[in-house]
Amino acid sequence: MKQNTSGQGVTRRHFLGYVTAALGAFVATVVAVPVVGAFVSPALKKKGSGQWISLGAIDKFTRKEPKMVGITVVKQDGWVEARQPRVVWVVAEDNNKFRVYNAQCTHLGCVADWDPQDRTWKSPCHGGVFAFEDGRVLAGPPPRGLDSLEYKIEGGELVVNYQDFRLGIEEKTAL
Numbered sequence: 001m002k003q004n005t006s007g008q009g010v011t012r013r014h015f016l017g018y019v020t021a022a023l024g025a026f027v028a029t030v031v032a033v034p035v036v037g038a039f040v041s042p043a044l045k046k047k048g049s050g051q052w053i054s055l056g057a058i059d060k061f062t063r064k065e066p067k068m069v070g071i072t073v074v075k076q077d078g079w080v081e082a083r084q085p086r087v088v089w090v091v092a093e094d095n096n097k098f099r100v101y102n103a104q105c106t107h108l109g110c111v112a113d114w115d116p117q118d119r120t121w122k123s124p125c126h127g128g129v130f131a132f133e134d135g136r137v138l139a140g141p142p143p144r145g146l147d148s149l150e151y152k153i154e155g156g157e158l159v160v161n162y163q164d165f166r167l168g169i170e171e172k173t174a175l
């Protein structure tokens with residue numbers, strides 16, 4: 001169907017050509033954006049920036065005892081993404097203030113457990129003991145106290161900025 005042979009207007013063949021080219025460009029964009037993102041995003045991801053994870057409603061934490069909360073973190077290794085379990089300890093204080101600790105013992109990474117008799121955290125591996133008041137080392141080989149984590153309250157939930165830290169050294173260094 002030729003509508004115009006004088007060079008003005010658009011023939012059906014030209015019109016289909018434009019539509020095909022436009023569709024091709026659209027498909028190329030849709031495919032390219034995630035592919036480029038997948039390559040660029042891990043390279044730009046800031047080391048030690050942490051992951052904000054909800055620990056649930058703030059009213060489930062009381063001042064009486066620290067509460068252990070299990071979370072899942074997403075670890076990016078190059079282009080590979082893995083989900084890994086982690087544990088934090090939460091201590092509620094007055095006026096909606098909290099202390100949140102990474103439960104990994106700073107010696108070699110065993111999960112420090114709460115001893116309600118002694119009111120200390122104890123690492124089951126090599127006898128590390130941490131104080132309730134501030135997570136400092138009371139005994140054993142841990143080179144520093146429990147690592148505290150940044151938190152915020154959002155919509156009535158306690159949200160922690162979870163990070164792993166280098167083990168076995170005195171300085172608190174995010175991985």
Ligand code: FES
Nearest residue numbers: 105107108123128
């Ligand atoms: S891992 Fe905790 S004392 Fe060694």
